[in-house]
Amino acid sequence: xxxxxxxxxxxxxxxxxxxxxxxxxxxxxxxxxxxxxxxxxxxxxxxxxxxxxxxxxxxxxxxxxxxxxxxxxxxxxxxxxxxxxxxxxxxxxxxxxxxxxxxxxxxxxxxxx
Amino acid sequence: xxxxxxxxxxxxxxxxxxxxxxxxxxxxxxxxxxxxxxxxxxxxxxxxxxxxxxxxxxxxxxxxxxxxxxxxxxxxxxxxxxxxxxxxxxxxxxxxxxxxxxxxxxxxxxxxx
Numbered sequence: 291x292x293x294x295x296x297x298x299x300x301x302x303x304x305x306x307x308x309x310x311x312x313x314x315x316x317x318x319x320x321x322x323x324x325x326x327x328x329x330x331x332x333x334x335x336x337x338x339x340x341x342x343x344x345x346x347x348x349x350x351x352x353x354x355x356x357x358x359x360x361x362x363x364x365x366x367x368x369x370x371x372x373x374x375x376x377x378x379x380x381x382x383x384x385x386x387x388x389x390x391x392x393x394x395x396x397x398x399x400x401x402x403x
Numbered sequence: 404x405x406x407x408x409x410x411x412x413x414x415x416x417x418x419x420x421x422x423x424x425x426x427x428x429x430x431x432x433x434x435x436x437x438x439x440x441x442x443x444x445x446x447x448x449x450x451x452x453x454x455x456x457x458x459x460x461x462x463x464x465x466x467x468x469x470x471x472x473x474x475x476x477x478x479x480x481x482x483x484x485x486x487x488x489x490x491x492x493x494x495x496x497x498x499x500x501x502x503x504x505x506x507x508x509x510x511x512x513x514x515x516x
Binding site: 325 | 407409435439444445446447448449452454493495497502503504505506507508509
């Protein structure tokens with residue numbers, strides 16, 4: 291049973307560019323949350339997707355957007371990249387009504403130069 | 404506003420010694436509390452969670468945590484630390500029916516031989 295997978299593992303982008311990160315949830319999970327973890331910090335909640343809709347959002351600008359597909363996989367898009375967007379982006383999946391345990395992927399390390 | 408505070412950035416303990424990691428939260432309603440562990444290059448793994456009931460909860464790898472409402476705390480403990488416990492530990496609170504999570508900034512644990 292595959293856990294949460296994320297791609298790519300590492301990514302280097304230039305300021306102003308756009309990036310798309312991908313996440314496949316653990317088998318059977320229907321909810322996906324995205325987090326940004328800056329170096330030396332705890333994860334910060336970006337947003338959560340359920341039934342292909344964003345249902346909760348953290349304090350992130352509209353440059354951060356997402357999508358959930360019918361197979362529950364998800365994408366995180368970041369437009370107009372800033373140096374401060376450099377971080378580890380974590381995806382977590384869970385099952386609605388399933389005890390609320392989140393399973394985290396290994397993350398995508400984004401570096402903005 | 405909701406927040407999670409982990410006052411200790413780094414802690415060093417000797418192998419075999421006991422461990423207590425501190426966590427304080429700020430949330431107006433009943434909190435749903437979690438402890439996660441993150442090893443270098445890995446995603447977060449859930450150690451234990453508190454929703455309600457018994458205020459002393461047992462988790463994996465011999466960890467336990469005690470919820471103290473009067474102190475707004477959820478400290479993590481282990482009676483005897485192993486070298487493999489060296490990692491970073493994060494406390495988190497779930498709000499809005501678990502649709503949003505707040506993490507502390509983490510405590511990095513070093514274990515001396």
